[in-house]
Amino acid sequence: AILTTFTVRSYMRNKVQEIKDRRYPLYIVTEILDAENVDHARAAGADEVVETRRVGFSMIAHTVRYHGTAHAMSQVLLTGSYNAYVGKIPGGLTAPVQYGELLVRLRLTSQRALVIGLQPPGEATVINPMRDFLVQPGTYLVYLAEHPVLPAPD
Numbered sequence: 509a510i511l512t513t514f515t516v517r518s519y520m521r522n523k524v525q526e527i528k529d530r531r532y533p534l535y536i537v538t539e540i541l542d543a544e545n546v547d548h549a550r551a552a553g554a555d556e557v558v559e560t561r562r563v564g565f566s567m568i569a570h571t572v573r574y575h576g577t578a579h580a581m582s583q584v585l586l587t588g589s590y591n592a593y594v595g596k597i598p599g600g601l602t603a604p605v606q607y608g609e610l611l612v613r614l615r616l617t618s619q620r621a622l623v624i625g626l627q628p629p630g631e632a633t634v635i636n637p638m639r640d641f642l643v644q645p646g647t648y649l650v651y652l653a654e655h656p657v658l659p660a661p662d
Contacts, residue, residue: 521532540559546559592650596659597610604644606643609657
């Protein structure tokens with residue numbers, strides 16, 4: 509997976525003129541089994557890395573203690589009724605705003621969407637932030653919905 513990621517990125521760097529008019533830039537998601545290879549996959553050019561073994565083992569261990577969680581998370585992650593999405597804040601932000609105020613302003617529940625977190629620019633994802641958490645311009649929303657209701661990140 510790491511070699512394939514590196515090869516694709518290398519190829520793309522050598523084809524700048526041929527791909528300059530692509531509608532969307534190439535976005536590489538790499539599956540990694542062992543956690544020690546995550547940084548290598550990112551260094552090879554992966555935009556995102558999925559640690560399948562870690563996610564699977566964690567879900568099994570968690571479900572042993574908290575019955576039903578594997579079923580619930582499978583409904584969120586597998587294609588079906590509700591899925592997790594990341595999207596842009598409609599209209600963007602020109603200044604920081606409190607998370608609670610933003611939720612009231614967006615009224616996404618009327619579109620059957622549930623915001624569960626934030627992806628601030630250059631920072632780790634924040635799941636279930638406090639209502640007074642300051643949302644900075646450029647932050648993306650992490651939400652659950654039957655279909656995408658917000659524009660996807662660039």
